[in-house]
Amino acid sequence: MTDEEPGPQGCGKEPERSDSLQTFGAVVKAFRERAGYTQEAWAEESGYSLSTCAGVEQGRRFPPPGFIDRAEDKFDAFGALRKASKFLSRGHGLAAWFRQWAKMELTALSLYTYECRVVPGLLQTEAYARALIEDVPPSMAEERVDAYIADRAGRQQALLGRRVPITFSFIIEQAVLERRTGGGEVTEELMDHLIECAGHRNLELQIMPLVQPQHAGLDGTIMLMETAEMRWYGYSEGQETGQLISDEKALSRLHMRYAKLRSQALTPADSLSLLKRMRGAL
Secondary structure, three states, X not given: OOOOOOOOOOOOOOOOOOHHHHHHHHHHHHHHHHOOOOHHHHHHHHOOOHHXXXXXXXXXXXXXXXXXXXXXXXXXXXXXXXXXXXXOOOHHHXXXXXXXXXXXXXXXXXEEEEEOOOOOHHHOOHHHHHHXXXXXXXOXXXXXXXXXXXXXXXXXXXXXXXXXXXXXXXXXXXXXXXXXXXXXXXXXXXXXXXXXXXXXXXXXXXXXXXXXXXXXXXXXXXXXXXXXXXXXEEEXXXXXXXXXXXXXXXXXXXXXXXXXXXXXXXXXXXXHHHHXXXXXXX
C-alpha cells in the first residue's frame, strides 16, 4: 500500500513533518540532552545512523523499530517516550493521493486487500520491504531507505496493534510468494511472519493458488475500507498515481469482485497449510 515509499507500493519523496512527529522529536531531544548524550554519541550508542537519529528529533521520520525501547533505557525516560509514541501521526508524510485514505484507516472498522504484485505493506518484514525498495529504480541514499522502512513499520504498529482491533482480510497471490523477493533468507523470514500473522484472531489471510482458471481479480489489486461511520470506500493505485473511490456503483463492483475472490482463494486453514509447506520447502 502506498505510504510514500518507492517501488510497487509507493513512489515517494522525503516525508513532510507533522505536528506530532515534531513534538515527539523535541521530547526525544530533551531526554537525550538530559542524559548527557550528543547526537553523535547517541547514534553510536543506539546503533542507528546519525541521519536516522537526527530525522527523529527533527520530526522528519518515525522512530524505527527498537528505537523507543533503547531511548527509554538509555535516557531513563520514565515511559514518557512509549506513551508519546502512541499519538504519532503519519498523514503529512504520505503521497498527496493517499493521505485521505491513510487518515481514514486509522479509525477504520474493516480493511480488505487483494494483492497480486507484492505482499501488502501491513504484512511485510523489514528485510522484505528493503528488498522491494532497493529493487526498483532509481536508487536512493541509505538514510532515505531507512526512513521509508521506519515509516512502514509505524503504519504496521498503528493499525495491527490498535487497541480496538480492525477486521483485516488479505488475499495474496501465491506467485508473489514464489517469486522469493530478496532471496532465500528474506523469504524464510517473511513466511514465518505471515504464518504468525495468520494466527491473529482479527486477521484472515488467504492465498490465491497458482492454478485458478476462474479469477475475479484480473483487473488488478483491490482495497476496501469500512470507516467508523460504517461507510465503505475503495482505493486504486498505479505507478505514480492513486485514486480514492467513493462512487456507490464502483464500490458495488469492487465488493462483488472481492467476495468472488474470497470464494476462489484457498480457505484460511488451507492457506496456512500451504504457507507452512512452502516454508518447509525453502
